[in-house]
Amino acid sequence: MRCVAVSRTDFLYQLLNGNGEVLNSSLFLVGDARTRARLARRGVTALSGKLEAQSLYRRAELTSMDLILLMPGRRAPERILDAILAVAPGAPVLLIESETERALRTHYPTVTTFPVPHLFKELLKPEMARACLRLRVAEIRRHFEGAERVLILMQDDPDPDAIASGLALRALLGRNRTSAVMATFGAITRPENLALCKVLEIEVERIREADLHEFDRIALVDVQPPVFEERLPEVDLVVDHHPEAKGYQTRLRDIRSGYGATSSIMTEYLRAAEVKISQKLSTALFYGIKSDTLHLERGGTRADMEAFAFLYGLANHNALRRIEQPELPVEALDTLAAGLSHREIRKGALFTHLGPVSRPDLIPQFADLCLQVEGIEWSVVSGFVSGELHISIRNVGYVKAAGEVARAAFGDLGSAGGHRSAAKAVIPIQQWRETERELEPGAVRKAIVNRFLQALEEET
Ligand SMILES: [Mn+2]
Structure with a gap:
C-alpha cells in the first residue's frame, strides 16, 4: 500500500524519516515548491501545490487504495479532506490533528483522527521518563562507586521479587557476588524460593547485625528499614513497592507503592540504563513479578505489565517450570x-x-x-x-x-x-x-x- 503524506511543511517527512520502508513507499504532497525541492534533494518523491485543490491529488494519481496521512496545520481540515475524497472516494485517511475535539467522524467515515497531543503522550512521555530514570541510575552509580563491599539486604525470608531485585541492582552497579553481597538476617524457607536459588545458582548469605560494619554501602530492595528488628545505620539506597514507611534515614530512595513488584522498578532501571539483561536475570525478574502479582491478577499496574511483557521473551521458561513445580521426594x-x-x-x-x-x-x-x-x-x-x-x-x-x-x-x-x-x-x-x-x-x-x-x- 502506498502512503501519501499530505502537509504544508516537511513535518511528516521529519516524522517518517528513519523509517526506511515507509519512506520508500511514500509520496509527499507539500504546500510550496521550495519544500518540494528540498525533499527532492534528499531523494524523496514529492509534489507541491494547493492542498485544498483537487488538481494536486489528480497529479498524484490518488486512488482509494492509498493510505493518506494528513496533517492540515492550523486550518480546518474539511476543505482538504473534500478535495482528497473527491479524487479518491472512500480512501482511508489518518488525520493528525492539533485539536482533539472535532466531530469529523459522522461526515467522514473513512477518516481516523490522531490528535497531536497523543504524539506527546505515547511517544515523548515514555522517553522523558526514561531520561529521568537514566539520571537516577547515574546518581545511584555515583553513590556506590568506589565502595569496596556493598550489602544488598532483603527481608527475613526473601521472596522471588526481593531476590530478583537484588540481582538486578548488582547488575545495575556492574558488580559481582563478592563486591555486592546479597544477604538476609533470616533464611529462605519456601520450596519455590529455594528452587529459584538452586536452579539459577543464586547465593543469598545469612548475616547478623554485627556484620553490618563490614560493608561500605547498604542497599535495601523490596523492604524498608523499619521492617527489621535489627538496628540499621543510615542506609544508602532503598528501592521498594510497599507503602512508604516513616522514620528512617537513607541517602537515596525510590518507593513506588503503586507498583505490583520491585522487580518491575528494577527492570525499568536496567532498560533505561541499557544494561544487558542476562537470561538468568530476566528469568528471576519475570518470576519476581509473576509471583508478587499472582500472574498480574493482584496489584499489577501498566508498568508491571510492560516489564512482564518485555521480560517474557528473554526468560528461560523451562527453568521457570522447574522453579514453580519443585521436585517431589x-x-x-x-x-x-x-x-x-x-x-x-x-x-x-x-x-x-x-x-x-x-x-x-x-x-x-x-x-x-x-x-x-x-x-x-x-x-x-x-x-x-x-x-x-x-x-x-x-x-x-x-x-x-x-x-x-x-x-x-x-x-x-x-x-x-x-x-x-x-x-x-x-x-x-x-x-x-x-x-x-x-x-x-x-x-x-x-x-x-x-x-x-x-x-x-x-x-x-
Ligand atoms: Mn515485592
Missing part, C-alpha cells in the same frame, strides 16, 4: 498413594488425609492436584507436620470463598483463613486432641469432613 508418592486410597468424596468435595508428611509444601501441592479430579469443586487435603495439623483447601473459584469456609470450619481450633479459591488452617496437635480426641487417620478425616461440610452449609 520419591517417598511423597507413597504418602500421596496412601492418602488417595482413603479418599472421601462428598457433595463435590474431595477429602484426603495424608497422615505424617515430611514437608509442609506437599499438602497444598496435593490439594492443587486433587482439584483436577472430574466433577470436583473443592479439595481438602490434610496432614501432620512438626506437631501441627495442616489443612489446605482449594476450590474452583466460582463457589463460596475458601477463606470464609476455612474460618468457619477450623477457626476455633487454630489459625484459619485465605482467599477466594485457596485457604489453609494450621492446628496445634494438642488443640486437636483436646477437641476431637482422635488422631487415627480415618477418624481425623471424618472429623475434617464433618466440620467442613457443616461450615459449607452454614455459610450458604
Whole structure:
C-alpha cells in the first residue's frame, strides 16, 4: 500500500524519516515548491501545490487504495479532506490533528483522527521518563562507586521479587557476588524460593547485625528499614513497592507503592540504563513479578505489565517450570498413594488425609492436584507436620470463598483463613486432641469432613 503524506511543511517527512520502508513507499504532497525541492534533494518523491485543490491529488494519481496521512496545520481540515475524497472516494485517511475535539467522524467515515497531543503522550512521555530514570541510575552509580563491599539486604525470608531485585541492582552497579553481597538476617524457607536459588545458582548469605560494619554501602530492595528488628545505620539506597514507611534515614530512595513488584522498578532501571539483561536475570525478574502479582491478577499496574511483557521473551521458561513445580521426594508418592486410597468424596468435595508428611509444601501441592479430579469443586487435603495439623483447601473459584469456609470450619481450633479459591488452617496437635480426641487417620478425616461440610452449609 502506498502512503501519501499530505502537509504544508516537511513535518511528516521529519516524522517518517528513519523509517526506511515507509519512506520508500511514500509520496509527499507539500504546500510550496521550495519544500518540494528540498525533499527532492534528499531523494524523496514529492509534489507541491494547493492542498485544498483537487488538481494536486489528480497529479498524484490518488486512488482509494492509498493510505493518506494528513496533517492540515492550523486550518480546518474539511476543505482538504473534500478535495482528497473527491479524487479518491472512500480512501482511508489518518488525520493528525492539533485539536482533539472535532466531530469529523459522522461526515467522514473513512477518516481516523490522531490528535497531536497523543504524539506527546505515547511517544515523548515514555522517553522523558526514561531520561529521568537514566539520571537516577547515574546518581545511584555515583553513590556506590568506589565502595569496596556493598550489602544488598532483603527481608527475613526473601521472596522471588526481593531476590530478583537484588540481582538486578548488582547488575545495575556492574558488580559481582563478592563486591555486592546479597544477604538476609533470616533464611529462605519456601520450596519455590529455594528452587529459584538452586536452579539459577543464586547465593543469598545469612548475616547478623554485627556484620553490618563490614560493608561500605547498604542497599535495601523490596523492604524498608523499619521492617527489621535489627538496628540499621543510615542506609544508602532503598528501592521498594510497599507503602512508604516513616522514620528512617537513607541517602537515596525510590518507593513506588503503586507498583505490583520491585522487580518491575528494577527492570525499568536496567532498560533505561541499557544494561544487558542476562537470561538468568530476566528469568528471576519475570518470576519476581509473576509471583508478587499472582500472574498480574493482584496489584499489577501498566508498568508491571510492560516489564512482564518485555521480560517474557528473554526468560528461560523451562527453568521457570522447574522453579514453580519443585521436585517431589520419591517417598511423597507413597504418602500421596496412601492418602488417595482413603479418599472421601462428598457433595463435590474431595477429602484426603495424608497422615505424617515430611514437608509442609506437599499438602497444598496435593490439594492443587486433587482439584483436577472430574466433577470436583473443592479439595481438602490434610496432614501432620512438626506437631501441627495442616489443612489446605482449594476450590474452583466460582463457589463460596475458601477463606470464609476455612474460618468457619477450623477457626476455633487454630489459625484459619485465605482467599477466594485457596485457604489453609494450621492446628496445634494438642488443640486437636483436646477437641476431637482422635488422631487415627480415618477418624481425623471424618472429623475434617464433618466440620467442613457443616461450615459449607452454614455459610450458604
Ligand atoms: Mn515485592
